[in-house]
Amino acid sequence: MNRLKPMNPPACTPQDIDHAAQRLQGIAHQTPVFTSRCVDERTGSQVFFKAENLQRTGSFKFRGAYHALSRLSEPQRAAGVVTYSSGNHGQAIALAGQLLHIPTTIVMPTDAPQVKQAAVRSYGAAIVLYDRAQENRETIAQQLHETQGATLIPPFNHPDVIAGQGTVARELIEAVGSLDLLLVCCGGGGLLSGCAIATKHTLPHCRVIGVEPAAGDDGVRSFHSKTLQTVANPDTIADGARTPSLGDLTFPIILSHVDDMVSVTDAQLLDTLTYLWTRLKLVIEPTGVLGAAALLQGVVRAPGQRVGVILSGGNVDLATLLGVVNRGEWGHLADEVVRD
Known part of the structure; x- marks a missing residue:
């Protein structure tokens, strides 16, 4: 375990995210936002899905x-x-x-x-x-x-990477307006860090919650202990979140700008994945539904609130994932799809 010293100056600012948005204009896709009546009824919230699975290369x-x-x-x-x-x-x-x-x-x-x-x-x-x-x-x-x-150029622990990822939340807020809650998947924390900075700058009241797979919950443990925790090769279907730890740049940002961190199991991920494939008609990978799983599985509840959810990617290994699905390794949401 490593104790981190406060950053000075900050690794990323709202202005850095604005500059990143300018550089990405006309290069990155301005990905669509999807809603679902069924999801809203199930959660009691008004939910807005930012579809980064439709970004170039299939992810944010x-x-x-x-x-x-x-x-x-x-x-x-x-x-x-x-x-x-x-x-x-x-x-x-x-x-x-x-x-x-x-x-x-x-x-x-x-x-x-x-x-x-x-x-x-x-x-x-x-x-x-x-x-x-x-x-x-x-x-x-x-x-x-x-x-x-x-x-x-590492995957998450880099100021320019964090700034670029922050444009996801910036775009979402520009598209739908005020939010009460934003749910963001977390591996190394680059997306969560950037989105938290962008969100708190524009919507200080909006809660930002990071979501990890339960098998790789080092970020959750780090957040609550305020000490950087690690995990070795976590066994989870959320392959994009198999990072050993948060970074020395992302961890302090998360402590400063994120309101909570939670985790979901692989069974909950598969359950949510099947449900969203059926309801939204979108190809999403397991890591991409971490935030959605927290909401749909009741790990996070936000009745009557406007909730943003980042669908972070759609690069699915179909042969592996369909094998898991065919073995029946999902839960009640998938069954309810059939009954609805």
Whole structure:
């Protein structure tokens, strides 16, 4: 466990998020917001789903990746970029590099979904595979940074990445107006940090709650203990949230701007995933429904309130996920879909 000192100056400000929005204009998709009468009736809330599963590369990660790469100097661009990622950040860096003509290398676990590995390669990036049980991805990426001279842009613990991710909440609020509650998935905390900064700047009264998988609840434990906690290779279907810990930039932001942190089980994720596939007709990955699961499963209740929910990604490994679904590993919400 590590105790973190307060940041000074802040890693990311509302003005940084505004600047990121300007850089992303015309590059990133302004993703739609969906509503559902069935969801509203079930929760007693007015719910607004920000569909980042329809973002370029299939997740919010493109925002932070493109923003970070666009701010590199010409010498840095020529030397290339390296990162580590289970998939979505890797895809985002790869596409951003393709658009900006910057060579990219992605360190990925051997068990990363094949759909994500294929997408990274399709964008022209090189992949370095590692065994997450035996090797450390940060160490491998750092070695590549030192030997190749490539700029290391981590998935979440980077000021420009955080600012780019904050544009998700900024767009949502611009589209729907005031919110009482915002639910955001959390792995390393980049999306949660950026969205919390953007939200509290515009809507100080709005509660912001981060949601993690129960098997990887290091962020929940860190938030409540006020001490950085870690988890080793959490076994969860939410592969985008298998990070070992929050970062030394994201953790202090979360402590300062987030109101609460909660977790949901994999069974609750599958239950919610099936329900939203049926109701919203959207392809969403398990990590992408963390926030929705907290609301639909009653972990967080907000009757009579206006609730924003970030659907963070849609890069589904269908072969794996459908196998789980076919085995009947989901709960009551899926059954109610049939009865409704």
